[in-house]
């Protein structure tokens with residue numbers, strides 16, 4: 001189902017490439033925002049495009065947690081990272097679960113994988129339909145210009161004893177999409193170094209468009225410039 005190498009055949013390197021992130025700190029900030037914006041006391045969370053499950057790992061003691069992702073390889077790792085949580089392989093554009101949740105999260109640039117404004121509409125409507133009354137959604141938008149500057153390379157390095165991994169990202173940005181090429185080199189101890197080229201197509205949805213889409217779906221929505229303090233913004237929607 002997934003076409004991205006980093007979320008597929010290279011998923012086992014994902015957590016090492018993102019080891020500079022502090023998922024515990026992000027989870028605490030998520031919880032504080034939930035407390036601040038939720039009109040009721042929430043008990044359940046659905047993390048959409050949950051990846052390797054590291055946010056849920058830190059939220060599972062306080063909430064009933066469920067994670068969905070399109071990639072079975074990411075979910076395989078999530079099941080090891082966050083034991084006891086239900087994980088399902090689902091495309092967010094076609095989200096259809098038999099349960100509703102008090103909180104839905106969709107973090108990092110994951111919402112961008114809905115690609116088109118039409119699919120963003122469907123996805124946000126799906127979020128709305130999977131929330132209980134007064135439930136809230138937290139979305140990190142994918143438009144962040146600082147992350148997708150056309151032609152400006154970004155580098156991430158993992159420098160462990162077990163392996164050295166580098167990833168150079170280069171975006172070719174159009175007004176509403178970006179073609180993100182990842183050049184990934186993996187050198188594991190005792191093995192030949194391997195080089196991969198991984199192409200990701202993401203929709204770049206402006207804040208205004210995303211807020212409008214959220215309002216059209218029925219949410220009362222808010223824009224938080226500093227979000228989870230990771231350099232990304234955050235959109236909060238409250239189901240009316």
Ligand SMILES: C[S@@+](CC[C@H](N)C(=O)[O-])C[C@H]1O[C@@H](n2cnc3c(N)ncnc32)[C@H](O)[C@@H]1O
Pocket residue numbers: 002007048049050051052068069070071074090091092093106107108109110113114
């Ligand atoms: C950049 S990762 C973010 C993972 C996680 N939320 C985090 O913060 O580490 C993007 C995730 O979106 C997932 N994804 C891509 N397209 C998707 C879709 N249509 N439906 C659900 N998940 C999707 C990928 O498999 C990947 O795990």
